[in-house]
Amino acid sequence: MASAILQLRDISLSFKGIKVLSDLSFDVARGEICALIGPNGAGKSSLLNIVTGVYQADAGEVVFDGRRFERITSLAAARRGIGRTFQHNALFDRLTVLDNVLAGLSRHSRTNLLEHAFGLPRERHEEREFRRRAEETIEILDLTAYRDAVVSTLPYGVQKHVDLARALVGRPALLLLDEPMAGMNHDEKRRMARRIADVNRSLGTTVVLIEHDIGVVMDLSDHVVVLDYGRKVGDGDPDEVRRNPDVIAAYLGAVHEGVA
Amino acid sequence: MSFFVETLVGGLLAGVMYSLVAIGFVLIYKASGVFNFAQGAMVLCAALTFVTLTENGLSFWLAFLVSLAIMIMIGIAVERLVLRPLVNQPQITLFMATLGLSFVIEGLSQIIMGASVHELDLGILDVPVEFGPIQLSQFDLVAAATAGLLVAVLSLLFSKTRIGISLRAIADDPQAALSVGIRLQVLMRIVWGVAGFVALVAGLLWGARQGVQFSLTFVVLKALPVLIIGGFTSIAGAIVGGLIVGAGDSLAEIYLGPLLGGSVSTWFAYVLAVVFLLARPAGLFGERAIERV
Numbered sequence: 139m140a141s142a143i144l145q146l147r148d149i150s151l152s153f154k155g156i157k158v159l160s161d162l163s164f165d166v167a168r169g170e171i172c173a174l175i176g177p178n179g180a181g182k183s184s185l186l187n188i189v190t191g192v193y194q195a196d197a198g199e200v201v202f203d204g205r206r207f208e209r210i211t212s213l214a215a216a217r218r219g220i221g222r223t224f225q226h227n228a229l230f231d232r233l234t235v236l237d238n239v240l241a242g243l244s245r246h247s248r249t250n251l252l253e254h255a256f257g258l259p260r261e262r263h264e265e266r267e268f269r270r271r272a273e274e275t276i277e278i279l280d281l282t283a284y285r286d287a288v289v290s291t292l293p294y295g296v297q298k299h300v301d302l303a304r305a306l307v308g309r310p311a312l313l314l315l316d317e318p319m320a321g322m323n324h325d326e327k328r329r330m331a332r333r334i335a336d337v338n339r340s341l342g343t344t345v346v347l348i349e350h351d352i353g354v355v356m357d358l359s360d361h362v363v364v365l366d367y368g369r370k371v372g373d374g375d376p377d378e379v380r381r382n383p384d385v386i387a388a389y390l391g392a393v394h395e396g397v398a
Numbered sequence: 399m400s401f402f403v404e405t406l407v408g409g410l411l412a413g414v415m416y417s418l419v420a421i422g423f424v425l426i427y428k429a430s431g432v433f434n435f436a437q438g439a440m441v442l443c444a445a446l447t448f449v450t451l452t453e454n455g456l457s458f459w460l461a462f463l464v465s466l467a468i469m470i471m472i473g474i475a476v477e478r479l480v481l482r483p484l485v486n487q488p489q490i491t492l493f494m495a496t497l498g499l500s501f502v503i504e505g506l507s508q509i510i511m512g513a514s515v516h517e518l519d520l521g522i523l524d525v526p527v528e529f530g531p532i533q534l535s536q537f538d539l540v541a542a543a544t545a546g547l548l549v550a551v552l553s554l555l556f557s558k559t560r561i562g563i564s565l566r567a568i569a570d571d572p573q574a575a576l577s578v579g580i581r582l583q584v585l586m587r588i589v590w591g592v593a594g595f596v597a598l599v600a601g602l603l604w605g606a607r608q609g610v611q612f613s614l615t616f617v618v619l620k621a622l623p624v625l626i627i628g629g630f631t632s633i634a635g636a637i638v639g640g641l642i643v644g645a646g647d648s649l650a651e652i653y654l655g656p657l658l659g660g661s662v663s664t665w666f667a668y669v670l671a672v673v674f675l676l677a678r679p680a681g682l683f684g685e686r687a688i689e690r691v
Contacts, residue, residue: 190577216579228574230567240560241567245579247560251588254559265560304578 142201143168143312143344144189149198151184151368158184159368162198166312166361171338171345173355176365177388182348183225185365186314190215190222203311216245221310223301225317225348231290235281235300238289239272242304275307279333295326302330306337313337315347319354327351331358356380364388400531405652406645411538413644414545415603419621420628420636421549422596427630428556429565429589431489432481435496437597438618439503444469444594445601445610446507449516458521462598469594472503477590482583485572504615513612518605541603545637548599552592553633565589569631623671629684638682643667 142165151159159181166172174182187193189200191212199208202218221242230238246268253261276285279299284292289300298318305313318334319327331354338345349355355362356376364372364385372378372385379385422437447468451461480495522540526533556562568575568582576582601610604617620643628639650666674681 192573192577212573212576213579213581216577222577224574228571228577230570230574232570233563233566237563237566241563241575241580242578244564244575244581247579251561251584254561255555257559268560308578 141168142166143203144346145201146185146189147199147201149185149188149200150196151181151188151193152196157368159188159195162365162368162370164363164370164373166344166346169338169342169344170360171334171347171358172361172363173359174346174348174363174365175350175352175355176371179367180365181368182365183316186222186316186346186348189314190220216308219245219308219311220314221305221308221312222314223298223305223316223318225320227294227297227301229289229297229301229304232288234286234288235276235284235292235303236272236286238300239275239303239307240268242307243268243271245308272307275303279303279306295322298322298330299333302333306343309341310343312344312346315345317348317350319349319351327354334358404532404534405648407532407534408538409645409648410641411534411542411644412648413624413640413642414542414637415600415607415640416617416620416624416643417637417640418541418545418548418596418600418603419617420624420640421552421633422593422600423621423625424630424633424636425552425556425589425593425596429569430481430492430586431569432492432496433489433630434593435493435618436476436500436503437593437621438615439500439507440469440472440594440597441601441604441617442610442612442614443472443503443507443601444598445518445605445614446511446516448598448602449518449605449610450511452518453516462602465598466595469598470591471594473590473592473594474587477583477586481586500615504612508612516605516610518602518610520602520606522606537607541607544599544603548596549633549637552596555592556633561585561588620667623667625681626671627674627681629681632681632683635681635683643670646670 144166146165147163149159149162150157162185174185176182184193188195189202191210191214194209199206200210202220230241233241247264249261249264252258276282279302281296281299281303284296284300289297292300302315302318315334319330322330334345334347335358337343359376362372362374362376362379363370364379364382366388371388372382374382419437419441422440423434426432426434426437444465448461448465451464452458456464476499480499481492484492484495522537524535524537527536527539556565564575564580564585567580568585572582600617601614604614608614624636624639624643626639627642628635628637647663647666651663654666655662
């Protein structure tokens with residue numbers, strides 16, 4: 139296996155006595171697209187929230203980019219290069235698309251308050267550079283038409299793209315996507331899947347994504363991890379996972395009817 | 399006619415004083431969604447600190463700088479000790495915390511610096527200045543100019559710089575703001591520090607106008623209708639709201655007062671506020687949240 143960018147070791151999490159994740163371990167290799175699948179409530183989002191410091195695991199450790207941490211804050215995760223989107227759009231609703239994407243570059247900001255307040259040269263230089271990068275990302279994701287629109291006025295599918303743009307513009311080493319295709323129709327899903335594959339290939343971004351559409355997942359991913367009731371029931375390339383009897387019992391068989 | 403204009407302009411200038419207090423609320427509300435009830439106590443504390451320092455022989459600017467440092471430190475301490483532990487709590491919890499905080503600040507200020515009434519002389523003569531047929535108070539003009547300058551600077555700082563984008567991002571979704579790497583705590587400290595500065599300026603002008611005493615803390619109650627009219631999220635709204643309240647107050651006092659038996663200005667602003675609440679619940683400049691149903 140190629141070197142792992144993210145290693146999860148015996149992660150456990152519970153809320154008020156209810157086990158959400160139990161002794162979960164797996165690796166995400168650098169440069170791959172890894173899909174997390176499993177029924178609702180399997181603990182997929184909780185796992186992303188642990189990696190980004192929204193939740194603190196009760197036990198276990200996370201190793202990101204060779205550095206081990208037991209506790210990480212959301213801010214530290216972002217600054218170290220973990221980008222994410224949210225299952226329920228958590229965009230800055232009252233800002234324009236451009237400002238949302240600009241905000242996505244915050245982790246790279248190296249200027250301080252005084253430089254901002256007085257518009258000193260270093261700050262102006264950074265501002266120009268950020269604007270260039272934001273415009274570039276907006277163009278790549280075909281959001282140019284919506285550039286100056288306030289996010290809350292946009293259709294849901296477009297908002298999903300804005301969320302991706304905001305996460306992507308910071309060029310994270312690891313990009314966590316929580317149901318990036320939720321609520322999309324077949325064509326929109328295919329388009330989004332193509333974008334994710336493009337990003338992964340052209341920028342070398344490692345992607346971990348949660349998705350329910352098994353067809354899309356199997357086409358897109360290099361690596362699939364299956365969760366059920368907070369335990370790992372499958373871990374391997376799409377073909378292996380498809381053949382795994384535990385996975386079929388826990389998930390694939392049951393859900394396939396629903397997906398069609 | 400010139401009497402009407404004089405009343406109107408006098409009212410507008412007085413209104414700017416209300417705006418000055420309202421801005422302190424807007425700053426914190428915009429960034430964190432907290433209605434900081436302690437802003438009035440901060441105004442009192444700032445004025446009391448400044449007066450105590452000058453009475454002990456410090457020069458104006460030295461006292462101003464020391465008071466400023468103290469106010470900024472109080473702002474930062476409030477953020478660190480009171481609001482940060484309450485992050486992600488419902489807004490009513492935060493509001494109650496600032497309500498309690500206002501009593502703590504008032505109490506401590508008076509324990510340390512005494513509760514007696516102080517006179518505050520900023521060296522601005524309160525003499526009438528003639529503009530053709532109308533006379534205006536020089537003090538009011540200076541106060542209005544100060545407030546105007548403050549608003550201009552704050553508006554630029556919070557709208558034209560990236561600090562502004564970050565602050566609005568935090569107000570919309572603090573978790574998402576953290577996840578893109580916005581330093582939420584640093585920005586909160588900045589906002590509370592600036593709120594401390596605004597409290598100092600308001601405390602000096604109000605203190606010079608009506609004496610430095612406990613009742614300064616009630617300027618909050620004058621700021622409330624201003625906020626309702628202008629909107630809680632807009633610095634420009636605080637100014638326009640202040641002007642409307644100021645003008646409304648003094649015109650009502652002169653023209654309605656005799657009919658209703660006087661002291662109209664104590665309640666007229668609230669009547670205006672209620673009218674605005676019915677017509678424009680988000681205020682003139684407030685951001686209405688657009689929600690999909």
